[in-house]
Amino acid sequence: MIQGIVVRENGAAIEEFDESFIPDGDVLVDVDWSDLNYKDGLAVTGRPGVVRTTPLVAGIDLVGTVVESTNPRWGVGDTLILNGAGLSETKHGGYATRARVDGERAVAVPDGLTAEQCAALGTAGYTAALAVMRIVSEGLTPADGPVLVTGATGGVGSIATMLLATAGFHVAAVTGRAEEHGDYLRDLGAAELIDRSALSEAGRPLQKASWCAVVDSVGGEVLANAIARTSPGGVVAACGLAGSTSLPTTVMPFILRGVTLAGIDSVWAPLDDRADAWRLLARGVDTDRLAAMTTRIGLADVIAAGGELLAGRRHGRTLVELS
Numbered sequence: 001m002i003q004g005i006v007v008r009e010n011g012a013a014i015e016e017f018d019e020s021f022i023p024d025g026d027v028l029v030d031v032d033w034s035d036l037n038y039k040d041g042l043a044v045t046g047r048p049g050v051v052r053t054t055p056l057v058a059g060i061d062l063v064g065t066v067v068e069s070t071n072p073r074w075g076v077g078d079t080l081i082l083n084g085a086g087l088s089e090t091k092h093g094g095y096a097t098r099a100r101v102d103g104e105r106a107v108a109v110p111d112g113l114t115a116e117q118c119a120a121l122g123t124a125g126y127t128a129a130l131a132v133m134r135i136v137s138e139g140l141t142p143a144d145g146p147v148l149v150t151g152a153t154g155g156v157g158s159i160a161t162m163l164l165a166t167a168g169f170h171v172a173a174v175t176g177r178a179e180e181h182g183d184y185l186r187d188l189g190a191a192e193l194i195d196r197s198a199l200s201e202a203g204r205p206l207q208k209a210s211w212c213a214v215v216d217s218v219g220g221e222v223l224a225n226a227i228a229r230t231s232p233g234g235v236v237a238a239c240g241l242a243g244s245t246s247l248p249t250t251v252m253p254f255i256l257r258g259v260t261l262a263g264i265d266s267v268w269a270p271l272d273d274r275a276d277a278w279r280l281l282a283r284g285v286d287t288d289r290l291a292a293m294t295t296r297i298g299l300a301d302v303i304a305a306g307g308e309l310l311a312g313r314r315h316g317r318t319l320v321e322l323s
């Protein structure tokens with residue numbers, strides 16, 4: 001029997017089921033690892049916004065070993081990574097010992113990382129990489145000034161901080177937990193810490209230009225103030241909504257400073273971008289630091305850990321061991 005976390009109308013729980021419960025997909029995988037992201041926290045605690053059909057196996061990520069495949073890209077024994085692509089939204093996800101997935105959006109483990117490290121990075125790491133790729137693709141370099149990272153102790157923020165610091169950028173890390181986790185952020189490469197309260201009050205739409213780019217996980221007033229302080233020609237990569245879905249700004253930063261607001265969608269990113277993002281992670285992640293920021297849990301701990309993540313009581317990355 002397969003063991004997994006199934007979300008139903010009345011909440012999520014560990015259940016046992018057979019392969020007939022997971023009929024769709026051209027690749028059958030023994031799941032070795034998954035991980036915990038903000039969206040997983042929402043799904044396993046029964047909150048709205050992620051799971052769109054029930055019953056559904058939760059888990060937006062999986063790393064596993066192929067046991068059957070009708071997809072020419074994958075053969076028995078291959079290891080694949082799948083992030084997003086509808087997992088835990090409309091398709092059964094990675095919080096199960098076995099999964100049937102669409103092989104078209106899966107990628108191989110990049111040279112330089114192990115399967116386990118890829119799972120520890122998960123959607124958070126891969127999203128951070130997509131954001132950094134977007135900033136760099138606009139031609140911005142460390143010579144253009146600091147980069148602001150919000151929600152810095154979170155998954156996306158932590159990995160973005162590490163990737164940007166490795167690429168030579170001066171990273172200004174915004175956090176609500178500087179006292180508790182200041183050393184953690186400095187170890188990841190943050191050159192400067194900014195208390196979240198400095199950006200969370202409503203401000204003018206144009207303020208002193210302070211950074212050339214932003215990786216934002218939180219939305220709301222923090223994002224509005226981050227945009228207001230972005231220098232001419234800068235890029236703001238909007239990744240998340242951990243604080244708010246609102247964006248209380250005006251057109252001024254866009255038409256007077258030429259700031260670009262770049263949306264990052266990891267769920268449906270094309271295959272080439274996925275592969276590029278994973279290669280960037282292989283180059284830019286310090287695997288010792290990744291190990292130090294990663295907590296391991298089993299399937300039985302995921303629901304409680306999801307509640308802690310949403311309550312702001314976890315930081316870094318959480319790896320879920322399934323095999």
Ligand code: NDP
Binds near residue numbers: 267
């Ligand atoms: P985490 O929970 O790991 O990190 C979120 C961080 O945001 C927290 O650690 C905290 O950082 C900060 N934060 C939490 N609550 C608030 C608040 N009320 N106001 C301001 N800041 C807050 O989540 P992830 O890193 O996994 O995801 C971050 C966001 O990105 C989520 O909204 C998620 O849904 C989204 N996301 C989007 C993706 C996409 O494809 N666009 C893919 C992956 C994630 P600190 O304490 O340091 O301030």
